[in-house]
Amino acid sequence: MNRHTLDARRILCPLPVIRTQDRVAELAPGDVLEVRATDPGALNDIPAWCRINGHRVLEAGERDGEVVVVIEVGNSDG
């Protein structure tokens, strides 16, 4: 398992979701990706994207005024 981070700050939805999706596509199942965003919408949208595409949300919340979503990449190819 590798741990990765993605800076999706200062861009607005749906761009944080698109960046997450494109990054996850490069990772292996079991890898963990921590996404940081400033658009509050990302707190709903990234977990929603994970649910429909078969990835596990390990953490979703706000830290230091930023949205942090931690994802474990699933087996799906999505």
Added chain:
Amino acid sequence: MSDQRKAVALISGGLDSMLAAKVIMEQGIHVEGINFFTGFCVEGHTHAIRKRDRARPKRNNALWVAEQLGIKLHIIDVIEEYKQVVLNPRHGYGQNLNPCLDCKGFMVARAYEWIREHGFDFIITGEVMGQRPMSQRRDTLPVIQKESGAGDLLLRPLCARHLPPTLPEREGWVDRDKLLDFSGRSRKPQMALAAKYGFEDYAQPAGGCCFLTDAAYSAKLADLWRARGRRDYDLDDIMLLKVGRHIRPAPHFKLIVGREEGENNFLEGYRKRFPHLRCVSHPGPLVLVDGEPGEADLELAARIAARYSQGRTAPAVTLELVRPGGESRELTVAPLPPAEIPEDWHV
């Protein structure tokens, strides 16, 4: 399972594409969704920007639809490629700056590319014949098939029975008799079908799927092109057109005035790119100045900014003017009386 057919559905977040996908899923086809982000989508941004909208539960409708349907959704950033659609639409614009026919052709072409890359069999859209004046007419639906290159791999489940059978129908992948024959502007058949499937709380965008169908937004975009003397834009330009009050006192500069806290916060992100004004003697909005303002213009801009501050009735208001390099100075001005801000300065 190896001969299970696969379709990609263009998902806008609205009801029609949701129903179209469902109709095909009901026939045992594996469906995944595709959604294109052009930069003009009504989705997300304005909700994220406006503070008053934040109180409402916010969702991305395309993701919501995919979740309701239980399908995957692929969101594709087409901001750059989409420019040629907006700037040079072969079929022109609709009522505002919406190039719907070119836009649909572009999206179906991208979906066609996608199905070839991903080994899918055909494409579905939620188009309904006669529903939209430009892109969804009997004579324009075939144009989209032709210009996208998708030909008869493009199936419109909601109005398929008004159209010649497509390959998926002829090959028996889908049963044409179970497809629909919706037409015209009435939304009743869609609503009845939604009820049958138990879909509730779906989005019903009034004008269309994007800001280009909005008259006020299109006026701001046209103003931007006029003022710059060329038709072009980048993502920041079109995002800023969604925010604030735009006031153009002269062709070479305009003001973008935040209307509330959410917008002010959003405009903060652009402080480094634009000269900007902020009231120091009174509470007031953040104001960006876009263009090539001279000294006298900045003074006028300060008077306008003062007019939108809480010091609007005070004899004098002090503002800080900060230039992109960081250099700043204070200006004390008399707020411009509303009567001296002509109606046609409001873009």
